[in-house]
Amino acid sequence: MPALAKRRIDLINLLLERGANPSSQRNRENALHIAARSGCLDCVKALVEAGADVDAKTKDGKTPLHLAKFKGQREVADYLIAHGVILPTPAPIxxxxxxxxxxxxxxxxxxxxxxxxxxxxxxxxxxxxxxxxxxxxxxxxxxxxxxxxxxxxxxxxxxxxxxxxxxxxxxxxxxxxxxxxxxxxxxxxxxxxxxxxxxxxxxxxxxx
Ligand code: HEC
Structure with a gap:
C-alpha cells in the first residue's frame, strides 16, 4: 500500500513478483481501487496482470471502473474495459x-x-x-x-x-x-x- 501511494511501480512489481497479494485491502477498498482512482495506469496493469479482480467492489459498491471514470482517468478506464469488465444488462421489464x-x-x-x-x-x-x-x-x-x-x-x-x-x-x-x-x-x-x-x-x- 505505501508503494502504491507513492506510485513506486518498481517496488510494486518487485513485491508482486515475490508473491504480494494483488488484492490487498486497506480499510474499505482494494489496491486496484486506489490505483484506478489515482490514475496510475502502470500500477493498474501490474495488479491486473498479477490476478487482481477487475470487478472487485469497495464496501460501498464501487468498482475500479466506476472510480476511474468518476475521476476522469480515461486510460485506466479503457484498460479495465479491455481486460474483462462487463457491464450488466438486466432482463427487459x-x-x-x-x-x-x-x-x-x-x-x-x-x-x-x-x-x-x-x-x-x-x-x-x-x-x-x-x-x-x-x-x-x-x-x-x-x-x-x-x-x-x-x-x-x-x-x-x-x-x-x-x-x-x-x-x-x-x-x-x-x-x-x-x-x-x-x-x-x-x-x-x-x-x-x-x-x-x-x-x-x-x-x-x-x-x-
Ligand atoms: C444520493 C443521492 C441520490 C439518490 C439516493 C438517488 N439519486 Fe438519482 N441521481 C442523483 C444524482 C446526483 C444524479 C445525476 C447523476 C449524474 O449526473 O451522473 C441522479 C440522476 C438520476 C436520473 C437521471 C436524471 C436525468 O435528468 O437524466 C434518474 C432517472 C434517477 N437519478 C433516478 C433515481 C431513482 C429512481 C432513485 C431511487 C431508486 C435515485 N435516483 C436515487 C442522486 C441520487
Missing part, C-alpha cells in the same frame, strides 16, 4: 409495467430516492435532478444541473428499458455516474419504481 404496483413504487421511491430527488416540476436545490416528466425526457437535460460525463455520454431519452438498466445498479451499469447509490437491484421493486416514475407527469407516456 416493459411487459411487466402494466401489472406493476405503483403504490409500492411510490413507497420505495420515498425510501430510496426522495432524499435526493424531487418528484415535482421544479429544478430546485436537491442533490439529484427533479424526476418530474423523467420518462421520455432527454437524458441529463435538466437546466443548470452539472451531470457526470457518464450520463452526458448516454444518448437519447429515458425509455423504460434505459431506466431499468440504469437503476439496476447505477455504478455498475453507468460507471462514473454521480449517483453513487445501490439503486434497486430487485427486479420487482425496480419495476414498481419505474411504474411510479411514469406517473410523475401531466401526460404519462403510454405503457408498452
Amino acid at each position: 416493459s411487459k411487466k409495467l402494466a401489472a406493476a404496483d405503483v403504490e409500492k413504487g411510490r413507497a420505495s421511491f420515498s425510501r430510496l430516492c426522495a432524499y435526493c430527488h424531487n418528484a415535482v416540476p421544479d429544478e430546485g436545490g436537491n442533490q439529484g435532478p427533479t424526476l418530474w416528466n423523467v420518462v421520455g425526457r432527454d437524458k441529463a437535460s435538466v437546466a443548470k444541473r452539472r451531470y457526470s460525463d457518464a450520463l452526458l455520454a448516454w444518448q437519447g431519452v429515458w425509455t423504460y428499458e434505459d431506466l431499468n438498466k440504469f437503476l439496476l445498479e447505477p455504478m455498475l451499469t453507468t460507471p462514473g455516474v454521480y449517483m453513487e447509490v445501490p439503486g434497486a437491484p430487485d427486479e420487482t421493486e425496480r419495476t414498481n419504481i419505474i411504474a411510479y416514475l411514469r406517473t410523475l407527469s401531466d401526460k404519462p407516456i403510454r405503457l408498452p
Whole structure:
C-alpha cells in the first residue's frame, strides 16, 4: 500500500513478483481501487496482470471502473474495459409495467430516492435532478444541473428499458455516474419504481 501511494511501480512489481497479494485491502477498498482512482495506469496493469479482480467492489459498491471514470482517468478506464469488465444488462421489464404496483413504487421511491430527488416540476436545490416528466425526457437535460460525463455520454431519452438498466445498479451499469447509490437491484421493486416514475407527469407516456 505505501508503494502504491507513492506510485513506486518498481517496488510494486518487485513485491508482486515475490508473491504480494494483488488484492490487498486497506480499510474499505482494494489496491486496484486506489490505483484506478489515482490514475496510475502502470500500477493498474501490474495488479491486473498479477490476478487482481477487475470487478472487485469497495464496501460501498464501487468498482475500479466506476472510480476511474468518476475521476476522469480515461486510460485506466479503457484498460479495465479491455481486460474483462462487463457491464450488466438486466432482463427487459416493459411487459411487466402494466401489472406493476405503483403504490409500492411510490413507497420505495420515498425510501430510496426522495432524499435526493424531487418528484415535482421544479429544478430546485436537491442533490439529484427533479424526476418530474423523467420518462421520455432527454437524458441529463435538466437546466443548470452539472451531470457526470457518464450520463452526458448516454444518448437519447429515458425509455423504460434505459431506466431499468440504469437503476439496476447505477455504478455498475453507468460507471462514473454521480449517483453513487445501490439503486434497486430487485427486479420487482425496480419495476414498481419505474411504474411510479411514469406517473410523475401531466401526460404519462403510454405503457408498452
Ligand atoms: C444520493 C443521492 C441520490 C439518490 C439516493 C438517488 N439519486 Fe438519482 N441521481 C442523483 C444524482 C446526483 C444524479 C445525476 C447523476 C449524474 O449526473 O451522473 C441522479 C440522476 C438520476 C436520473 C437521471 C436524471 C436525468 O435528468 O437524466 C434518474 C432517472 C434517477 N437519478 C433516478 C433515481 C431513482 C429512481 C432513485 C431511487 C431508486 C435515485 N435516483 C436515487 C442522486 C441520487
